[in-house]
Amino acid sequence: KAGVTQTPRYLIKTRGQQVTLSCSPISGHRSVSWYQQTPGQGLQFLFEYFSETQRNKGNFPGRFSGRQFSNSRSEMNVSTLELGDSALYLCASSLAPNLNTEAFFGQGTRLTVV
Amino acid sequence: DQQVKQNSPSLSVQEGRISILNCDYTNSMFDYFLWYKKYPAEGPTFLISISSIKDKNEDGRFTVFLNKSAKHLSLHIVPSQPGDSAVYFCAASSNYGGATNKLIFGTGTLLAVQP
Numbered sequence: 249k250a251g252v253t254q255t256p257r258y259l260i261k262t263r264g265q266q267v268t269l270s271c272s273p274i275s276g277h278r279s280v281s282w283y284q285q286t287p288g289q290g291l292q293f294l295f296e297y298f299s300e301t302q303r304n305k306g307n308f309p310g311r312f313s314g315r316q317f318s319n320s321r322s323e324m325n326v327s328t329l330e331l332g333d334s335a336l337y338l339c340a341s342s343l344a345p346n347l348n349t350e351a352f353f354g355q356g357t358r359l360t361v362v
Numbered sequence: 363d364q365q366v367k368q369n370s371p372s373l374s375v376q377e378g379r380i381s382i383l384n385c386d387y388t389n390s391m392f393d394y395f396l397w398y399k400k401y402p403a404e405g406p407t408f409l410i411s412i413s414s415i416k417d418k419n420e421d422g423r424f425t426v427f428l429n430k431s432a433k434h435l436s437l438h439i440v441p442s443q444p445g446d447s448a449v450y451f452c453a454a455s456s457n458y459g460g461a462t463n464k465l466i467f468g469t470g471t472l473l474a475v476q477p
Binding site for chain 2: 252279283289290292293296303304306349350351353354
């Protein structure tokens with residue numbers, strides 16, 4: 249069974265640009281969550297999607313947005329990029345929002361804003 | 363406000379000895395706790411979890427202990443192996459507002475197991 253696939257793996261953008269990151273969850277998984285990892289901050293929750301609906305959103309500005317498609321694939325978008333947006337963006341997939349289910353992570357997209 | 367804290371940024375242990383990684387939390391609504399291991403350039407890998415109705419869960423060399431009154435959990439690895447060297451993240455979730463997969467992570471502890 250294929251794992252969580254994130255594309256692209258690496259990305260370099262300049263300030264002010266926008267970026268779209270993609271995540272394909274494990275086959276059969278319908279819940280997708282996004283996290284930002286920066287040095288010293290650990291993993292910060294961005295959003296959670298299930299059945300094309302956003303169920304939860306973290307404390308990030310409106311420049312960060314996401315969506316989920318009918319095949320459970322998800323994208324996140326960051327507009328007007330800032331230097332501080334440089335981070336590893338991780339996607340996690342789960343069967344469904346449920347008690348006691350673990351999330352499986354992709355390898356992440358390393359975004360560098362210059 | 364850091365709701366999940368891992369106060370030790372790093373830990374060094376000899377091969378064969380016990381590794382104890384600690385985690386504290388502040389939100390009493392957390393009811394499910396997980397540990398993840400992360401190697402550089404890879405995503406976190408699930409290790410072990412514990413529900414708030416238990417105080418201990420074992421899986422092979424890994425045991426997680428939960429002390430709800432102290433809002434503290436720990437991960438014990440016995441015996442430690444060089445391949446265990448990685449960053450370990452503690453995470454917590456709360457289902458009181460509805461079922462969710464939202465995880466709150468600590469900042470991680472870098473474990474180095476010396477041969």
